[in-house]
Amino acid sequence: MPSFWLQPSWADYPEQKLVQVAKVTKLETFLNSLEASQTPNDIQTLIESLRDSYGVSNAIYHAVNLDGAPYAALTYTPEWMDRYQEQQYVKVDPVVRGALQHFHPMDWKRLDWSGRGSREFLGEAVDAGVGNQGLSIPIRGPNGQFALFTINHDASDSSWAKFSAENKRDMMLISHYIHKQVVNIVCPEGDRETxxxxxxxxxxxxxxxxxxxxxxxxxxxxxxxxxxxxxxxxxxxxxxxxxxxxxxxxxxxxxxxxx
Amino acid sequence: MIKYIYADALDAFPKLRDSMFKDRAHQFKTRLNWDVSVDENGFETDEYDAINPLYVIFELPDGSHGGSMRILPTTGDTMINDHFSHLTDGVKFSSPLIWECTRFCMSPNAGHLAGEVAASLMLAGVELGIQFGLDSCVGVFDARMVSIYRRIGWAPELLGTQGTGKEAISAGLWPIDAEAKAQICAKTGMDPALSESWFEASFPSTSLDDILVA
The missing domain is CATH 1.10.10.10 (Winged helix-like DNA-binding domain superfamily/Winged helix DNA-binding domain)
Structure with missing residues (x-):
């Protein structure tokens, strides 16, 4: 197959848009590695490189239900995951509550932290290496698929606001595409609509x-x-x-x- | 003022909720004669109201509905993909950056506030999109609304139209960016900070700075 027509047409990008081009490239780089990811291990490696390339503390993809089983790729410590399970923090974690009810991307700042339990939970999470600021994106798919993608970071309100404004779109696309790829890997026989x-x-x-x-x-x-x-x-x-x-x-x- | 309310939280605003579904019956059934169903309470609802959409609602000073629209993500079920793809040449919208906006409704009780209601809803729509990092909004609407959208400063690109006169239904795509917001504000004289305050009131934020020190 001839490859000349696969070259991007740089004439589309006037010079003043060079900064934007750089950002597109970062996302494109990620998507290319995603396309090459064929195993759960690859996805784990990809989540780690995503964390590093965007310079955040953690990145987490967690599918609650894929073909009847959970699936996760994440950068938390095993100790924190054990602690979360053992304390049943799923009950106080406002990220989980928000994602189950709503479809919008959730800046952690806009979650309900009014309960004492949830604030203490966040404090403990931060001690365990979780960022104090985060963005969580709920993902829903056919057959009751439900997944959550999160990035979090240690940051002040103002520096997080800046990061979030610059990267929110990338994260929304990334969350969506990771989910698709994981579905391809985990349920290769799934009913893909043609x-x-x-x-x-x-x-x-x-x-x-x-x-x-x-x-x-x-x-x-x-x-x-x-x-x-x-x-x-x-x-x-x-x-x-x-x-x-x-x-x-x-x-x-x-x-x-x-x- | 504008409130952003998910369907599962509507019960906290019974007057707003009931008057919205009644006004929708008036607009879509009585006035436009669209093929919609109205229940014994006089409420117009469909299957998309049952999947927890987000409503953008203008609340009149007496607490009742002045106008509204309904928002759903195109990664899930949407009216345009399920029922109106003949208006889009078969293109199905499915992107985390595109949400669907339907049931744009104006209350007959808006009176002298009607202009403000329509403009506020449009401003609230673009604000929502900007805040949540969206790229576009796709919608199905009464074709005659286009001139109103244009007057407010945010016209969609028309993808297709079916029918004529008051039964004409169009599909359109609105770009979401700072420019769209600036245009609405320029055309209507509304303060850009106003929609930020609506958003903040419905999605309140708390500082997480102090957690950092822990």
Whole structure:
């Protein structure tokens, strides 16, 4: 398969957007390693490298129910996990309560810490190496799948606010994609819906493969670049692809697009 | 003022809750004649109200509903994916960065506040998106709302429309960013700090600085 059309079109990025490009690259780097992760051990390694690359104290992916069993990849100490179990902290942990009820990404600052039990719990957690600030993202999937992705860090309110503003989107995408990959690994026989691509999605992938820039494709399809991006994401999701290049190659290999 | 309330917390606001579902019946059944179901209490609800959506509600001074909309993540079940993909050329939205906004409803009792209600709901929507790091909002709405959205300064990109006149239903995509918020504030004269205060009131934060010292 020719590879020239897999080159990203740098013409899409005007110079003043270089800073943003750097951020995209960090996320893309992660997604590439995620794609290469094929075992639970790989996911554990990936969670550790995620913690390091974003410079936080901990990263945790925890699926409560995948094919009837729990699954976790995390950077906590075994002592803290034992302690959490033994004290049944799941009952006072406001992260758990919040995630069970709601779908929004939860900054720990906005959880209910009013109860004495929950505040003492956080104090003890911090002593055990858990960050005092955190972001937890609930993830739900078909067949009652429920998972939680968290990063936490030792930080003041103001420096955490800055970190969170810069990285929240990355974390939301990362949480979603880790979950998908874990489902692929843990339940390879799962009922993966094979959805057909819509004409717009097919056209989009075809133009991408031909090396057109996003701007040019949007013009051809008479839609905004913003909407085009959503179409690409939609196609990517249907194909189970972690990035655009993967989506294009998958569409080719399944015969969904051709020249 | 605006309140963000999850469905499972609505019971704490019975007047707001009941008047919202009645106003929805009035707007979608009586006025627009959409294919919606109204129960014996006169409440319009559907299956998406049962999966704990987040409501954005304008509360009138007397504590009743002035206007509202309903928010769901597109990673779960949504109205647009389940029932309106013919309006999007089959594109299904499923992204942690895209939420669905439906049942944009204005109360007939909003009176002289109607303009403020509509503008506040839009500002509250973009604020929610910014606070939660979203990229876009996708929605299904009465096609004639587009001119109102435009007047408020935040028009969606139309993905498709079905039907004509008052029964015309459109699907659209709104970009969420600081620019969208600035435009709404510029067009309506609303203070950008206002929506931050609504968000803070519904999702209050506490300092975790002191925990750090432990």
């Amino acid at each position: 959805q057909s691509l819509s004409p717009r999605e097919t056209d989009t992938l075809k133009y991408l493969s031909l090396g057109f820039s996003r701007g040019q494709i949007a013009e051809k399809l008479q839609i905004s670049e913003h909407t085009l991006r959503v179409y690409i994401d939609s196609a990517r999701h249907k194909l189970g692809a972690l990035n655009t290049i993967h989506a294009v190659t998958t569409a080719f290999s399944r015969g969904l697009i051709s020249f």
